[in-house]
Amino acid sequence: MDLREGSTYLDCTVGGAGHLMAMLNSTKDAKFIGVDCDPDAIEYSRKRTAAFSSRCCLTEDNFINLDLILDKLNVGSVDGILFDLGVSYHQLTTPSRGFSYDREGRLLMRMSPKTMSLRNRLQHAQKHEVIQVLKDFGDVRNYRKLGQKIYESRVSLDSTLQLSKLIEESVPRRFLKKNLQKVFQALRIWTNEELTNLAAALPVAFGRLSGRGRMVVISYHSGEDRIVKFFFRDLKIEKKARLLNKKAIKPSEKEISLNPRVRSAKLRVLEKCAS
Ligand SMILES: C[S@@+](CC[C@H](N)C(=O)[O-])C[C@H]1O[C@@H](n2cnc3c(N)ncnc32)[C@H](O)[C@@H]1O
Structure with missing residues:
Protein backbone atom coordinates (compact mmCIF):
# COMPACT_ATOMS: atom_id res chain seq x y z
CA MET A 1 0.00 0.00 0.00
CA ASP A 2 3.04 2.28 0.41
CA LEU A 3 1.40 4.06 3.36
CA ARG A 4 2.44 7.68 3.80
CA GLU A 5 1.69 9.98 6.74
CA GLY A 6 -0.92 12.64 6.07
CA SER A 7 -2.51 10.63 3.25
CA THR A 8 -5.96 9.01 3.03
CA TYR A 9 -6.58 5.32 2.34
CA LEU A 10 -9.65 3.27 1.57
CA ASP A 11 -10.29 -0.29 2.74
CA CYS A 12 -13.27 -1.47 0.67
CA THR A 13 -13.68 -4.77 2.57
CA VAL A 14 -13.08 -4.04 6.26
CA GLY A 15 -14.34 -7.44 7.57
CA GLY A 16 -12.84 -7.97 11.03
CA ALA A 17 -10.45 -5.04 10.54
CA GLY A 18 -7.34 -7.24 10.37
CA HIS A 19 -5.75 -5.26 7.54
CA LEU A 20 -7.17 -2.00 8.81
CA MET A 21 -5.67 -2.43 12.28
CA ALA A 22 -2.30 -3.32 10.75
CA MET A 23 -2.43 -0.14 8.65
CA LEU A 24 -3.58 2.02 11.57
CA ASN A 25 -0.85 0.61 13.79
CA SER A 26 1.86 1.25 11.23
CA THR A 27 0.96 4.94 10.76
CA LYS A 28 0.55 7.93 13.06
CA ASP A 29 -1.11 10.52 10.89
CA ALA A 30 -2.70 8.70 7.92
CA LYS A 31 -6.48 8.64 7.60
CA PHE A 32 -8.56 5.56 6.74
CA ILE A 33 -12.02 5.05 5.34
CA GLY A 34 -13.45 1.56 5.75
CA VAL A 35 -16.39 0.05 3.91
CA ASP A 36 -18.22 -3.25 4.38
CA CYS A 37 -21.73 -4.26 3.37
CA ASP A 38 -22.08 -6.42 6.49
CA PRO A 39 -23.40 -4.43 9.48
CA ASP A 40 -21.91 -7.03 11.89
CA ALA A 41 -18.46 -6.45 10.39
CA ILE A 42 -18.83 -2.68 10.75
CA GLU A 43 -20.06 -2.93 14.34
CA TYR A 44 -17.23 -5.27 15.32
CA SER A 45 -14.58 -3.22 13.52
CA ARG A 46 -15.84 0.04 14.95
CA LYS A 47 -15.18 -1.35 18.44
CA ARG A 48 -11.83 -2.78 17.39
CA THR A 49 -10.62 0.50 15.90
CA ALA A 50 -12.18 2.72 18.60
CA ALA A 51 -8.78 4.00 19.79
CA PHE A 52 -8.18 5.37 16.27
CA SER A 53 -11.61 6.97 15.74
CA SER A 54 -10.07 10.41 15.00
CA ARG A 55 -8.48 9.07 11.80
CA CYS A 56 -10.69 6.12 10.90
CA CYS A 57 -14.21 6.36 9.51
CA LEU A 58 -16.28 3.22 8.87
CA THR A 59 -19.36 2.95 6.65
CA GLU A 60 -21.81 0.12 6.05
CA ASP A 61 -22.32 0.03 2.30
CA ASN A 62 -21.65 -1.96 -0.84
CA PHE A 63 -18.37 -0.97 -2.47
CA ILE A 64 -20.19 -0.48 -5.78
CA ASN A 65 -21.40 2.79 -4.20
CA LEU A 66 -17.86 4.10 -3.77
CA ASP A 67 -18.50 7.40 -5.54
CA LEU A 68 -21.48 8.16 -3.30
CA ILE A 69 -19.63 7.06 -0.16
CA LEU A 70 -16.67 9.36 -0.87
CA ASP A 71 -18.89 12.25 -1.99
CA LYS A 72 -20.80 12.05 1.28
CA LEU A 73 -17.51 12.24 3.19
CA ASN A 74 -16.32 15.13 1.01
CA VAL A 75 -13.32 13.12 -0.12
CA GLY A 76 -12.23 13.72 -3.72
CA SER A 77 -9.46 11.17 -4.11
CA VAL A 78 -7.63 8.66 -1.95
CA ASP A 79 -3.97 7.64 -1.91
CA GLY A 80 -4.44 3.88 -1.77
CA ILE A 81 -7.24 1.35 -2.05
CA LEU A 82 -7.50 -2.20 -0.71
CA PHE A 83 -9.93 -4.93 -1.74
CA ASP A 84 -9.69 -8.22 0.21
CA LEU A 85 -12.47 -10.05 -1.57
CA GLY A 86 -14.88 -12.83 -0.70
CA VAL A 87 -16.32 -13.94 2.58
CA SER A 88 -14.83 -13.29 6.02
CA TYR A 89 -13.85 -15.98 8.51
CA HIS A 90 -16.52 -14.66 10.86
CA GLN A 91 -19.25 -14.92 8.20
CA LEU A 92 -18.10 -18.38 7.21
CA THR A 93 -18.03 -19.76 10.74
CA THR A 94 -21.24 -18.19 12.06
CA PRO A 95 -23.83 -20.96 11.48
CA SER A 96 -26.84 -18.58 11.41
CA ARG A 97 -25.38 -16.77 8.39
CA GLY A 98 -25.85 -19.91 6.29
CA PHE A 99 -22.43 -19.94 4.57
CA SER A 100 -20.99 -23.23 5.75
CA TYR A 101 -21.80 -26.70 4.52
CA ASP A 102 -21.14 -28.41 7.85
CA ARG A 103 -23.02 -26.11 10.23
CA GLU A 104 -26.78 -25.95 10.43
CA GLY A 105 -28.25 -22.59 9.44
CA ARG A 106 -30.99 -21.07 7.33
CA LEU A 107 -30.15 -20.84 3.65
CA LEU A 108 -29.30 -17.11 3.76
CA MET A 109 -25.68 -16.95 2.52
CA ARG A 110 -25.78 -13.19 2.13
CA MET A 111 -23.12 -10.74 3.29
CA SER A 112 -25.59 -7.87 3.59
CA PRO A 113 -29.10 -8.18 5.04
CA LYS A 114 -30.22 -5.99 2.11
CA THR A 115 -29.37 -8.80 -0.34
CA ASN A 192 -23.91 -11.81 -3.37
CA GLU A 193 -23.33 -10.94 -7.03
CA GLU A 194 -19.64 -10.90 -6.21
CA LEU A 195 -18.22 -10.85 -9.74
CA THR A 196 -20.59 -8.18 -11.07
CA ASN A 197 -19.92 -6.01 -8.03
CA LEU A 198 -16.17 -6.35 -8.46
CA ALA A 199 -16.26 -5.56 -12.18
CA ALA A 200 -18.38 -2.47 -11.49
CA ALA A 201 -16.33 -1.23 -8.54
CA LEU A 202 -12.79 -1.50 -9.96
CA PRO A 203 -13.09 1.35 -12.53
CA VAL A 204 -14.86 3.60 -10.00
CA ALA A 205 -12.14 2.91 -7.44
CA PHE A 206 -9.39 3.59 -9.97
CA GLY A 207 -11.10 6.89 -10.87
CA ARG A 208 -10.85 7.95 -7.21
CA LEU A 209 -7.21 6.96 -6.83
CA SER A 210 -4.70 9.80 -6.83
CA GLY A 211 -1.57 9.76 -9.02
CA ARG A 212 1.10 7.37 -7.61
CA GLY A 213 -1.62 5.82 -5.42
CA ARG A 214 -1.73 2.03 -5.20
CA MET A 215 -4.60 -0.36 -5.60
CA VAL A 216 -4.16 -3.73 -3.91
CA VAL A 217 -6.58 -6.58 -4.63
CA ILE A 218 -6.59 -9.98 -2.93
CA SER A 219 -8.84 -12.52 -4.62
CA TYR A 220 -9.63 -16.13 -3.77
CA HIS A 221 -11.50 -17.36 -6.84
CA SER A 222 -10.30 -17.70 -10.43
CA GLY A 223 -13.30 -15.68 -11.72
CA GLU A 224 -12.39 -12.77 -9.43
CA ASP A 225 -8.72 -12.91 -10.30
CA ARG A 226 -9.50 -12.93 -14.02
CA ILE A 227 -11.49 -9.68 -13.67
CA VAL A 228 -8.67 -8.02 -11.71
CA LYS A 229 -5.96 -9.31 -14.03
CA PHE A 230 -7.61 -8.01 -17.23
CA PHE A 231 -8.60 -4.71 -15.62
CA PHE A 232 -5.00 -4.11 -14.49
CA ARG A 233 -3.56 -5.29 -17.82
CA ASP A 234 -5.74 -2.83 -19.79
CA LEU A 235 -4.65 0.07 -17.57
CA LYS A 236 -1.03 -0.90 -18.15
CA ILE A 237 -1.54 -1.04 -21.93
CA GLU A 238 -3.21 2.38 -21.83
CA LYS A 239 -0.20 3.61 -19.78
CA LYS A 240 -2.50 4.72 -16.97
CA ALA A 241 -0.89 2.48 -14.38
CA ARG A 242 2.15 0.32 -13.79
CA LEU A 243 1.96 -3.17 -12.33
CA LEU A 244 4.22 -3.78 -9.37
CA ASN A 245 4.37 -7.52 -10.04
CA LYS A 246 4.16 -9.24 -13.39
CA LYS A 247 2.35 -12.21 -11.90
CA ALA A 248 -0.03 -12.44 -8.97
CA ILE A 249 1.67 -12.87 -5.60
CA LYS A 250 0.74 -16.15 -3.92
CA PRO A 251 1.22 -17.19 -0.28
CA SER A 252 4.30 -19.24 0.58
CA GLU A 253 3.99 -22.81 1.88
CA LYS A 254 4.96 -21.45 5.31
CA GLU A 255 2.14 -18.90 5.26
CA ILE A 256 -0.33 -21.58 4.12
CA SER A 257 0.74 -23.89 6.96
CA LEU A 258 0.15 -21.06 9.46
CA ASN A 259 -3.13 -20.00 7.86
CA PRO A 260 -4.60 -22.62 5.47
CA ARG A 261 -7.46 -20.29 4.46
CA VAL A 262 -5.06 -18.24 2.30
CA ARG A 263 -4.26 -21.23 0.08
CA SER A 264 -6.06 -19.85 -2.99
CA ALA A 265 -5.24 -16.16 -2.40
CA LYS A 266 -3.78 -14.09 -5.23
CA LEU A 267 -2.58 -10.56 -4.63
CA ARG A 268 -2.20 -7.97 -7.40
CA VAL A 269 -0.94 -4.42 -7.02
CA LEU A 270 -0.95 -1.49 -9.40
CA GLU A 271 0.28 2.06 -9.07
CA LYS A 272 -1.56 4.80 -10.89
CA CYS A 273 0.60 6.94 -13.15
CA ALA A 274 0.89 10.57 -12.10
CA SER A 275 -1.11 12.63 -14.60
C1 LIG B 1 -12.14 -11.52 3.25
S1 LIG B 1 -13.18 -10.46 4.18
C2 LIG B 1 -12.13 -9.11 4.57
C3 LIG B 1 -11.27 -9.36 5.78
C4 LIG B 1 -10.49 -8.14 6.23
N1 LIG B 1 -9.53 -7.72 5.23
C5 LIG B 1 -9.78 -8.38 7.54
O1 LIG B 1 -8.56 -8.23 7.59
O2 LIG B 1 -10.45 -8.71 8.52
C6 LIG B 1 -14.20 -9.75 2.96
C7 LIG B 1 -15.21 -8.75 3.50
O3 LIG B 1 -15.68 -8.02 2.36
C8 LIG B 1 -17.04 -7.76 2.53
N2 LIG B 1 -17.61 -7.55 1.19
C9 LIG B 1 -17.68 -8.45 0.19
N3 LIG B 1 -18.26 -7.90 -0.90
C10 LIG B 1 -18.53 -6.61 -0.58
C11 LIG B 1 -19.12 -5.53 -1.28
N4 LIG B 1 -19.56 -5.66 -2.54
N5 LIG B 1 -19.24 -4.34 -0.65
C12 LIG B 1 -18.79 -4.20 0.63
N6 LIG B 1 -18.23 -5.19 1.35
C13 LIG B 1 -18.10 -6.39 0.75
C14 LIG B 1 -17.60 -8.96 3.26
O4 LIG B 1 -18.77 -8.63 3.95
C15 LIG B 1 -16.44 -9.33 4.17
O5 LIG B 1 -16.60 -8.79 5.44
Missing part, protein backbone atom coordinates in the same frame (compact mmCIF):
# COMPACT_ATOMS: atom_id res chain seq x y z
CA MET A 116 -31.93 -11.44 -1.28
CA SER A 117 -31.23 -14.71 0.55
CA LEU A 118 -30.11 -17.79 -1.34
CA ARG A 119 -33.40 -19.50 -0.50
CA ASN A 120 -35.44 -16.69 -2.08
CA ARG A 121 -33.09 -16.44 -5.01
CA LEU A 122 -33.58 -20.13 -5.72
CA GLN A 123 -37.37 -19.69 -5.66
CA HIS A 124 -37.09 -17.06 -8.41
CA ALA A 125 -34.44 -18.81 -10.50
CA GLN A 126 -34.81 -20.84 -13.68
CA LYS A 127 -33.29 -24.30 -13.91
CA HIS A 128 -30.70 -23.31 -16.51
CA GLU A 129 -29.56 -20.44 -14.29
CA VAL A 130 -28.84 -22.73 -11.30
CA ILE A 131 -26.93 -25.12 -13.58
CA GLN A 132 -24.91 -22.24 -15.06
CA VAL A 133 -24.04 -20.89 -11.60
CA LEU A 134 -22.55 -24.25 -10.55
CA LYS A 135 -20.60 -24.44 -13.79
CA ASP A 136 -19.31 -20.86 -13.95
CA PHE A 137 -18.75 -19.98 -10.28
CA GLY A 138 -17.89 -23.38 -8.83
CA ASP A 139 -16.41 -25.36 -11.67
CA VAL A 140 -18.53 -28.23 -10.30
CA ARG A 141 -17.90 -31.45 -12.27
CA ASN A 142 -21.45 -32.81 -12.27
CA TYR A 143 -22.99 -29.33 -12.46
CA ARG A 144 -25.89 -30.40 -14.68
CA LYS A 145 -27.11 -33.22 -12.44
CA LEU A 146 -26.57 -31.27 -9.21
CA GLY A 147 -28.05 -28.06 -10.59
CA GLN A 148 -31.17 -29.94 -11.65
CA LYS A 149 -31.48 -31.59 -8.23
CA ILE A 150 -31.09 -28.30 -6.38
CA TYR A 151 -33.62 -26.69 -8.69
CA GLU A 152 -36.15 -29.48 -8.20
CA SER A 153 -35.77 -29.35 -4.39
CA ARG A 154 -35.81 -25.57 -4.15
CA VAL A 155 -39.27 -25.26 -2.56
CA SER A 156 -38.48 -27.54 0.39
CA LEU A 157 -34.79 -26.58 0.65
CA ASP A 158 -34.51 -24.46 3.78
CA SER A 159 -31.20 -25.11 5.51
CA THR A 160 -27.49 -25.53 4.85
CA LEU A 161 -27.43 -29.14 6.05
CA GLN A 162 -30.38 -30.04 3.81
CA LEU A 163 -28.38 -28.69 0.89
CA SER A 164 -25.28 -30.61 2.02
CA LYS A 165 -27.32 -33.83 2.27
CA LEU A 166 -28.64 -33.33 -1.23
CA ILE A 167 -25.07 -32.93 -2.53
CA GLU A 168 -23.97 -35.96 -0.50
CA GLU A 169 -26.63 -38.10 -2.19
CA SER A 170 -25.41 -37.11 -5.66
CA VAL A 171 -21.62 -37.29 -5.34
CA PRO A 172 -19.19 -40.21 -4.78
CA ARG A 173 -17.75 -40.15 -1.25
CA ARG A 174 -14.19 -39.42 -2.33
CA PHE A 175 -15.25 -36.22 -4.11
CA LEU A 176 -17.70 -35.11 -1.44
CA LYS A 177 -15.72 -32.45 0.47
CA LYS A 178 -14.45 -30.76 -2.69
CA ASN A 179 -17.97 -30.77 -4.16
CA LEU A 180 -19.52 -29.34 -1.00
CA GLN A 181 -16.95 -26.53 -1.03
CA LYS A 182 -17.44 -25.84 -4.73
CA VAL A 183 -21.25 -25.83 -4.68
CA PHE A 184 -21.42 -23.61 -1.60
CA GLN A 185 -18.84 -21.24 -3.09
CA ALA A 186 -20.74 -21.01 -6.38
CA LEU A 187 -24.06 -20.31 -4.67
CA ARG A 188 -22.43 -17.70 -2.42
CA ILE A 189 -20.85 -15.85 -5.35
CA TRP A 190 -24.22 -15.88 -7.11
CA THR A 191 -26.23 -14.74 -4.06
Whole structure:
Protein backbone atom coordinates (compact mmCIF):
# COMPACT_ATOMS: atom_id res chain seq x y z
CA MET A 1 0.00 0.00 0.00
CA ASP A 2 3.04 2.28 0.41
CA LEU A 3 1.40 4.06 3.36
CA ARG A 4 2.44 7.68 3.80
CA GLU A 5 1.69 9.98 6.74
CA GLY A 6 -0.92 12.64 6.07
CA SER A 7 -2.51 10.63 3.25
CA THR A 8 -5.96 9.01 3.03
CA TYR A 9 -6.58 5.32 2.34
CA LEU A 10 -9.65 3.27 1.57
CA ASP A 11 -10.29 -0.29 2.74
CA CYS A 12 -13.27 -1.47 0.67
CA THR A 13 -13.68 -4.77 2.57
CA VAL A 14 -13.08 -4.04 6.26
CA GLY A 15 -14.34 -7.44 7.57
CA GLY A 16 -12.84 -7.97 11.03
CA ALA A 17 -10.45 -5.04 10.54
CA GLY A 18 -7.34 -7.24 10.37
CA HIS A 19 -5.75 -5.26 7.54
CA LEU A 20 -7.17 -2.00 8.81
CA MET A 21 -5.67 -2.43 12.28
CA ALA A 22 -2.30 -3.32 10.75
CA MET A 23 -2.43 -0.14 8.65
CA LEU A 24 -3.58 2.02 11.57
CA ASN A 25 -0.85 0.61 13.79
CA SER A 26 1.86 1.25 11.23
CA THR A 27 0.96 4.94 10.76
CA LYS A 28 0.55 7.93 13.06
CA ASP A 29 -1.11 10.52 10.89
CA ALA A 30 -2.70 8.70 7.92
CA LYS A 31 -6.48 8.64 7.60
CA PHE A 32 -8.56 5.56 6.74
CA ILE A 33 -12.02 5.05 5.34
CA GLY A 34 -13.45 1.56 5.75
CA VAL A 35 -16.39 0.05 3.91
CA ASP A 36 -18.22 -3.25 4.38
CA CYS A 37 -21.73 -4.26 3.37
CA ASP A 38 -22.08 -6.42 6.49
CA PRO A 39 -23.40 -4.43 9.48
CA ASP A 40 -21.91 -7.03 11.89
CA ALA A 41 -18.46 -6.45 10.39
CA ILE A 42 -18.83 -2.68 10.75
CA GLU A 43 -20.06 -2.93 14.34
CA TYR A 44 -17.23 -5.27 15.32
CA SER A 45 -14.58 -3.22 13.52
CA ARG A 46 -15.84 0.04 14.95
CA LYS A 47 -15.18 -1.35 18.44
CA ARG A 48 -11.83 -2.78 17.39
CA THR A 49 -10.62 0.50 15.90
CA ALA A 50 -12.18 2.72 18.60
CA ALA A 51 -8.78 4.00 19.79
CA PHE A 52 -8.18 5.37 16.27
CA SER A 53 -11.61 6.97 15.74
CA SER A 54 -10.07 10.41 15.00
CA ARG A 55 -8.48 9.07 11.80
CA CYS A 56 -10.69 6.12 10.90
CA CYS A 57 -14.21 6.36 9.51
CA LEU A 58 -16.28 3.22 8.87
CA THR A 59 -19.36 2.95 6.65
CA GLU A 60 -21.81 0.12 6.05
CA ASP A 61 -22.32 0.03 2.30
CA ASN A 62 -21.65 -1.96 -0.84
CA PHE A 63 -18.37 -0.97 -2.47
CA ILE A 64 -20.19 -0.48 -5.78
CA ASN A 65 -21.40 2.79 -4.20
CA LEU A 66 -17.86 4.10 -3.77
CA ASP A 67 -18.50 7.40 -5.54
CA LEU A 68 -21.48 8.16 -3.30
CA ILE A 69 -19.63 7.06 -0.16
CA LEU A 70 -16.67 9.36 -0.87
CA ASP A 71 -18.89 12.25 -1.99
CA LYS A 72 -20.80 12.05 1.28
CA LEU A 73 -17.51 12.24 3.19
CA ASN A 74 -16.32 15.13 1.01
CA VAL A 75 -13.32 13.12 -0.12
CA GLY A 76 -12.23 13.72 -3.72
CA SER A 77 -9.46 11.17 -4.11
CA VAL A 78 -7.63 8.66 -1.95
CA ASP A 79 -3.97 7.64 -1.91
CA GLY A 80 -4.44 3.88 -1.77
CA ILE A 81 -7.24 1.35 -2.05
CA LEU A 82 -7.50 -2.20 -0.71
CA PHE A 83 -9.93 -4.93 -1.74
CA ASP A 84 -9.69 -8.22 0.21
CA LEU A 85 -12.47 -10.05 -1.57
CA GLY A 86 -14.88 -12.83 -0.70
CA VAL A 87 -16.32 -13.94 2.58
CA SER A 88 -14.83 -13.29 6.02
CA TYR A 89 -13.85 -15.98 8.51
CA HIS A 90 -16.52 -14.66 10.86
CA GLN A 91 -19.25 -14.92 8.20
CA LEU A 92 -18.10 -18.38 7.21
CA THR A 93 -18.03 -19.76 10.74
CA THR A 94 -21.24 -18.19 12.06
CA PRO A 95 -23.83 -20.96 11.48
CA SER A 96 -26.84 -18.58 11.41
CA ARG A 97 -25.38 -16.77 8.39
CA GLY A 98 -25.85 -19.91 6.29
CA PHE A 99 -22.43 -19.94 4.57
CA SER A 100 -20.99 -23.23 5.75
CA TYR A 101 -21.80 -26.70 4.52
CA ASP A 102 -21.14 -28.41 7.85
CA ARG A 103 -23.02 -26.11 10.23
CA GLU A 104 -26.78 -25.95 10.43
CA GLY A 105 -28.25 -22.59 9.44
CA ARG A 106 -30.99 -21.07 7.33
CA LEU A 107 -30.15 -20.84 3.65
CA LEU A 108 -29.30 -17.11 3.76
CA MET A 109 -25.68 -16.95 2.52
CA ARG A 110 -25.78 -13.19 2.13
CA MET A 111 -23.12 -10.74 3.29
CA SER A 112 -25.59 -7.87 3.59
CA PRO A 113 -29.10 -8.18 5.04
CA LYS A 114 -30.22 -5.99 2.11
CA THR A 115 -29.37 -8.80 -0.34
CA MET A 116 -31.93 -11.44 -1.28
CA SER A 117 -31.23 -14.71 0.55
CA LEU A 118 -30.11 -17.79 -1.34
CA ARG A 119 -33.40 -19.50 -0.50
CA ASN A 120 -35.44 -16.69 -2.08
CA ARG A 121 -33.09 -16.44 -5.01
CA LEU A 122 -33.58 -20.13 -5.72
CA GLN A 123 -37.37 -19.69 -5.66
CA HIS A 124 -37.09 -17.06 -8.41
CA ALA A 125 -34.44 -18.81 -10.50
CA GLN A 126 -34.81 -20.84 -13.68
CA LYS A 127 -33.29 -24.30 -13.91
CA HIS A 128 -30.70 -23.31 -16.51
CA GLU A 129 -29.56 -20.44 -14.29
CA VAL A 130 -28.84 -22.73 -11.30
CA ILE A 131 -26.93 -25.12 -13.58
CA GLN A 132 -24.91 -22.24 -15.06
CA VAL A 133 -24.04 -20.89 -11.60
CA LEU A 134 -22.55 -24.25 -10.55
CA LYS A 135 -20.60 -24.44 -13.79
CA ASP A 136 -19.31 -20.86 -13.95
CA PHE A 137 -18.75 -19.98 -10.28
CA GLY A 138 -17.89 -23.38 -8.83
CA ASP A 139 -16.41 -25.36 -11.67
CA VAL A 140 -18.53 -28.23 -10.30
CA ARG A 141 -17.90 -31.45 -12.27
CA ASN A 142 -21.45 -32.81 -12.27
CA TYR A 143 -22.99 -29.33 -12.46
CA ARG A 144 -25.89 -30.40 -14.68
CA LYS A 145 -27.11 -33.22 -12.44
CA LEU A 146 -26.57 -31.27 -9.21
CA GLY A 147 -28.05 -28.06 -10.59
CA GLN A 148 -31.17 -29.94 -11.65
CA LYS A 149 -31.48 -31.59 -8.23
CA ILE A 150 -31.09 -28.30 -6.38
CA TYR A 151 -33.62 -26.69 -8.69
CA GLU A 152 -36.15 -29.48 -8.20
CA SER A 153 -35.77 -29.35 -4.39
CA ARG A 154 -35.81 -25.57 -4.15
CA VAL A 155 -39.27 -25.26 -2.56
CA SER A 156 -38.48 -27.54 0.39
CA LEU A 157 -34.79 -26.58 0.65
CA ASP A 158 -34.51 -24.46 3.78
CA SER A 159 -31.20 -25.11 5.51
CA THR A 160 -27.49 -25.53 4.85
CA LEU A 161 -27.43 -29.14 6.05
CA GLN A 162 -30.38 -30.04 3.81
CA LEU A 163 -28.38 -28.69 0.89
CA SER A 164 -25.28 -30.61 2.02
CA LYS A 165 -27.32 -33.83 2.27
CA LEU A 166 -28.64 -33.33 -1.23
CA ILE A 167 -25.07 -32.93 -2.53
CA GLU A 168 -23.97 -35.96 -0.50
CA GLU A 169 -26.63 -38.10 -2.19
CA SER A 170 -25.41 -37.11 -5.66
CA VAL A 171 -21.62 -37.29 -5.34
CA PRO A 172 -19.19 -40.21 -4.78
CA ARG A 173 -17.75 -40.15 -1.25
CA ARG A 174 -14.19 -39.42 -2.33
CA PHE A 175 -15.25 -36.22 -4.11
CA LEU A 176 -17.70 -35.11 -1.44
CA LYS A 177 -15.72 -32.45 0.47
CA LYS A 178 -14.45 -30.76 -2.69
CA ASN A 179 -17.97 -30.77 -4.16
CA LEU A 180 -19.52 -29.34 -1.00
CA GLN A 181 -16.95 -26.53 -1.03
CA LYS A 182 -17.44 -25.84 -4.73
CA VAL A 183 -21.25 -25.83 -4.68
CA PHE A 184 -21.42 -23.61 -1.60
CA GLN A 185 -18.84 -21.24 -3.09
CA ALA A 186 -20.74 -21.01 -6.38
CA LEU A 187 -24.06 -20.31 -4.67
CA ARG A 188 -22.43 -17.70 -2.42
CA ILE A 189 -20.85 -15.85 -5.35
CA TRP A 190 -24.22 -15.88 -7.11
CA THR A 191 -26.23 -14.74 -4.06
CA ASN A 192 -23.91 -11.81 -3.37
CA GLU A 193 -23.33 -10.94 -7.03
CA GLU A 194 -19.64 -10.90 -6.21
CA LEU A 195 -18.22 -10.85 -9.74
CA THR A 196 -20.59 -8.18 -11.07
CA ASN A 197 -19.92 -6.01 -8.03
CA LEU A 198 -16.17 -6.35 -8.46
CA ALA A 199 -16.26 -5.56 -12.18
CA ALA A 200 -18.38 -2.47 -11.49
CA ALA A 201 -16.33 -1.23 -8.54
CA LEU A 202 -12.79 -1.50 -9.96
CA PRO A 203 -13.09 1.35 -12.53
CA VAL A 204 -14.86 3.60 -10.00
CA ALA A 205 -12.14 2.91 -7.44
CA PHE A 206 -9.39 3.59 -9.97
CA GLY A 207 -11.10 6.89 -10.87
CA ARG A 208 -10.85 7.95 -7.21
CA LEU A 209 -7.21 6.96 -6.83
CA SER A 210 -4.70 9.80 -6.83
CA GLY A 211 -1.57 9.76 -9.02
CA ARG A 212 1.10 7.37 -7.61
CA GLY A 213 -1.62 5.82 -5.42
CA ARG A 214 -1.73 2.03 -5.20
CA MET A 215 -4.60 -0.36 -5.60
CA VAL A 216 -4.16 -3.73 -3.91
CA VAL A 217 -6.58 -6.58 -4.63
CA ILE A 218 -6.59 -9.98 -2.93
CA SER A 219 -8.84 -12.52 -4.62
CA TYR A 220 -9.63 -16.13 -3.77
CA HIS A 221 -11.50 -17.36 -6.84
CA SER A 222 -10.30 -17.70 -10.43
CA GLY A 223 -13.30 -15.68 -11.72
CA GLU A 224 -12.39 -12.77 -9.43
CA ASP A 225 -8.72 -12.91 -10.30
CA ARG A 226 -9.50 -12.93 -14.02
CA ILE A 227 -11.49 -9.68 -13.67
CA VAL A 228 -8.67 -8.02 -11.71
CA LYS A 229 -5.96 -9.31 -14.03
CA PHE A 230 -7.61 -8.01 -17.23
CA PHE A 231 -8.60 -4.71 -15.62
CA PHE A 232 -5.00 -4.11 -14.49
CA ARG A 233 -3.56 -5.29 -17.82
CA ASP A 234 -5.74 -2.83 -19.79
CA LEU A 235 -4.65 0.07 -17.57
CA LYS A 236 -1.03 -0.90 -18.15
CA ILE A 237 -1.54 -1.04 -21.93
CA GLU A 238 -3.21 2.38 -21.83
CA LYS A 239 -0.20 3.61 -19.78
CA LYS A 240 -2.50 4.72 -16.97
CA ALA A 241 -0.89 2.48 -14.38
CA ARG A 242 2.15 0.32 -13.79
CA LEU A 243 1.96 -3.17 -12.33
CA LEU A 244 4.22 -3.78 -9.37
CA ASN A 245 4.37 -7.52 -10.04
CA LYS A 246 4.16 -9.24 -13.39
CA LYS A 247 2.35 -12.21 -11.90
CA ALA A 248 -0.03 -12.44 -8.97
CA ILE A 249 1.67 -12.87 -5.60
CA LYS A 250 0.74 -16.15 -3.92
CA PRO A 251 1.22 -17.19 -0.28
CA SER A 252 4.30 -19.24 0.58
CA GLU A 253 3.99 -22.81 1.88
CA LYS A 254 4.96 -21.45 5.31
CA GLU A 255 2.14 -18.90 5.26
CA ILE A 256 -0.33 -21.58 4.12
CA SER A 257 0.74 -23.89 6.96
CA LEU A 258 0.15 -21.06 9.46
CA ASN A 259 -3.13 -20.00 7.86
CA PRO A 260 -4.60 -22.62 5.47
CA ARG A 261 -7.46 -20.29 4.46
CA VAL A 262 -5.06 -18.24 2.30
CA ARG A 263 -4.26 -21.23 0.08
CA SER A 264 -6.06 -19.85 -2.99
CA ALA A 265 -5.24 -16.16 -2.40
CA LYS A 266 -3.78 -14.09 -5.23
CA LEU A 267 -2.58 -10.56 -4.63
CA ARG A 268 -2.20 -7.97 -7.40
CA VAL A 269 -0.94 -4.42 -7.02
CA LEU A 270 -0.95 -1.49 -9.40
CA GLU A 271 0.28 2.06 -9.07
CA LYS A 272 -1.56 4.80 -10.89
CA CYS A 273 0.60 6.94 -13.15
CA ALA A 274 0.89 10.57 -12.10
CA SER A 275 -1.11 12.63 -14.60
C1 LIG B 1 -12.14 -11.52 3.25
S1 LIG B 1 -13.18 -10.46 4.18
C2 LIG B 1 -12.13 -9.11 4.57
C3 LIG B 1 -11.27 -9.36 5.78
C4 LIG B 1 -10.49 -8.14 6.23
N1 LIG B 1 -9.53 -7.72 5.23
C5 LIG B 1 -9.78 -8.38 7.54
O1 LIG B 1 -8.56 -8.23 7.59
O2 LIG B 1 -10.45 -8.71 8.52
C6 LIG B 1 -14.20 -9.75 2.96
C7 LIG B 1 -15.21 -8.75 3.50
O3 LIG B 1 -15.68 -8.02 2.36
C8 LIG B 1 -17.04 -7.76 2.53
N2 LIG B 1 -17.61 -7.55 1.19
C9 LIG B 1 -17.68 -8.45 0.19
N3 LIG B 1 -18.26 -7.90 -0.90
C10 LIG B 1 -18.53 -6.61 -0.58
C11 LIG B 1 -19.12 -5.53 -1.28
N4 LIG B 1 -19.56 -5.66 -2.54
N5 LIG B 1 -19.24 -4.34 -0.65
C12 LIG B 1 -18.79 -4.20 0.63
N6 LIG B 1 -18.23 -5.19 1.35
C13 LIG B 1 -18.10 -6.39 0.75
C14 LIG B 1 -17.60 -8.96 3.26
O4 LIG B 1 -18.77 -8.63 3.95
C15 LIG B 1 -16.44 -9.33 4.17
O5 LIG B 1 -16.60 -8.79 5.44
